[in-house]
Amino acid sequence: MPETATPPALDALARYNRRLLWVASLGGLLYGIDVGIIGSALPYLQATSGLNGDQLSIVVAAVLLGMTLSTLFAGWLADAIGRRTLMILAGVLFVASIPIIALAHGYAPLVSGRLLEGISAGLVGVAVPLYLAETLPAAIRGKGTAMFQWLLTLGIVLAAAVGMYFSLRVAEVAKLGDAARLLAFKDAAWRSIFWVSLPPGLVFLAGCFFLEESPRWLYLRGRRERAAAALARSRNAADAAAELNAIAASQTEERERKQRRKESLLQRKYVLPFVLACVILVLNQTTGVNSIIQYNASILIQSGLSDLAAHRGYIVFTLVNFLATIIGMMLVDKRGRKFLLTLGTAGAVIGLAWAGTLFWMNQRHEVRVTAAVQALVTPNQSLALRFTPALAHQLAPAITGPASLSVIYSYGGYRAATPVLRSDQTAVAPVVITRAASLPSNRVLAFSANPFGSLAAARRAPLKIVQATLTPLPSAAWGWLTALSLFFFMASFAVGPGIVVWLALSELMPTRIRSNGMSIALVLNEAASTLIAAAFLPAVGEYGYATLFFLFAGCTIIYFLVALFWLPETKGKTLEEIEGFFHPRRAGAAQ
Template identity: 35%
Template structure:
């Protein structure tokens, strides 16, 4: 499909805009959960008498809960539907926020954060899955990557709320502020239509045709429906786990799995959560400079993601991922060299801040904006939900593992060694972007599916 054929934004039906709103709120909740803990933890420590290891586990609890949720989210989305699972995800998140905000000690806070993690994990798999199956091809990239944009906004909002509550130290209120967007997310979820592709898999073809008519133009809805009818056979529609490594499906599955793993091995979540510590120990100081440095990193992440959102359906997924991984690797090598050639000082601190900003710029324009879209687009319909579950489970598990060992790596090899190891991982990601990843810009999901199913035999 050429750019000339693409519908303009104002031509999108109201139902499509409703889905976009839900994706925006889902991304914001995920990001807010990452950002708010940085400010809250400072005040939770004395209030709940937390040890250093207990603080680490409270941070990791969300990642652990998210790992579990991503593994069960795909089967749940297949069994109960994308819409139902999306709504439940919002309700689980609300429960987690309430439990955390009223916690009287370490155990309560840990349980609350675990529940929040389950809610966030469900959101991370079901929102991109739902969006990629509902939105027209011409705007699918921008619609799905809006999730990532709002995720970065959520991180920034979490940092800023932490700063605003810094004077009062009311960490319970910090968490409670998330209830407003979470409630809006649930209400939007209830108003959304079911995924037309899920309806088709259930044999509810008339409903699927009706939903396509509400989210696509009339002509495009009919052609998409016809392609769905031609594409699905009885064996594939069952969506069994055994299909993941089966001939015809394994190439797409292992590509999605590699993207999920390598996206976290860039170190993005670890660097975002530890950036204040990194800047402090690099010599920037623990006062306003380090705090403002963290906010600057968060703001950069948000602004550059907006640029990526504009480019994703114009430039394409693959070029952005190549540029982003190459630039991220260079930024990590730069920070490694800074820590080899200098000692902790304002010079090293500001140079590290510059490296972090550069890393975030390239991550946001490449891996950050592409990851959810690439994983959801390359997987054929028969394995999409379960394949995304495994890929995002691996993504979350790698995030938790890297966060758990990052400071140990720093203790053994210094920041120079830690940044160098991350750079090697990003270079592997670059190779994946150059070779096996196809360009999916403007292509229907059924066309992408034929690329993979027709490219592997035996």
């Protein structure tokens, strides 16, 4: 029996769709690198930079702030210059940000580079899901958007793998017993971790030049022939013609509506999907997922694991995320968005409550050493802390084993916190608290730090230790139990919210408000993520990990209820059919 050959036209369609899927979804890889790379670099940056906890939190959160800022205008840019062009711009900014970070010496260039990296990620977060939703056929749109999330998780895995490699190298250098050499190697390690992320950005940037622009955007701009040609690259002739007619009908209806009257955007069909998408995106961040990813190695170190074991735990954590995302990809177009989101949020609540309980059980043994640390303050109102076993015993003689120390301090109305220190870590630069390093350098920064504070008074105020807490370090077995709870959380999140959030963003928004609606929703998403990341280390110092994990669990319960009672099922529906869910008249006609 002769073999049936694939028609050349169909083969070309399949090749182009594969290229479209992979290149566009590489944006997810960059997004994942942006989110995950700091998790690998942070322990070494913390050990060598001399930055305090607030400054380290800002370095972490700068990416998220950049995402927030860029999503403010990303929707407008997507409409003005096109989805593909916006993806190219995002690639350029990502490539430019890496040398700024890797060559940085000091706080300001670090924050600047991370901010630029975040702006790139924010543009990717709007442009790529929008491009995939408007370019892919309905039958594979769920797979395409899930692939964006899959490569996002792969980016986090690759960042963790690079961190694991340098953790092994650090362990080898540590065996030599040369503290100065070890400190220098840790400084080189975090810089190298950022350099390694440059090649994927170059591949994404180059690949975008080989893609067609979004046919919906082209049609909206009056380029009908280009729109038809773009559709023909990814669909057979009949499907391309049918979709072009659907786009034309949608645009005709929109023009007629505008001619009849200035239609209010406060109608039910616009407000409900917009509010629902915004709520889902904000709740997605209040699970704490980005902070748990970015601070993962640091969390595991404080749970009782060694530096090397924590990086091993982090790479397992990212692999769990990666594999669970594959499972979610296989299920998203079979079981539907609503089922996965409900299942995933329920599991995430269990994982967060589990981790919170483990930290709470250990925090019951903490000792307040505020007065003892205050006694170490020098006459010039500064403090240099190298947290050794001897100092731990001096501060709390009852604690005989390894311990962790967190210090919250203030000059006048301006508070800050040190990173959480471990007494058993070697080759860590001392934490130096001085007035010059702790206070804002000008009134604008002072106002943002504390609108009610007086910078002039703070420059004369003594150093006050607000709170110093010493906690016995748990055993390694306890640390792995904590890691297991985070693995369970990540698996649950990846199967459900991790995939569904991007679909909710691109599918729920009606065509008329999709670009700007996605931007506003992403601004809220990134703003929530930025606030959580910026407050994470100071909140850990003041309240402990247990309180944060319980807070995240409470927010995720609300997320579960929203998914269960308010999210409509959108699998297998065209974008126009999904609009019918929120437009009673059109929904009835469709039935």
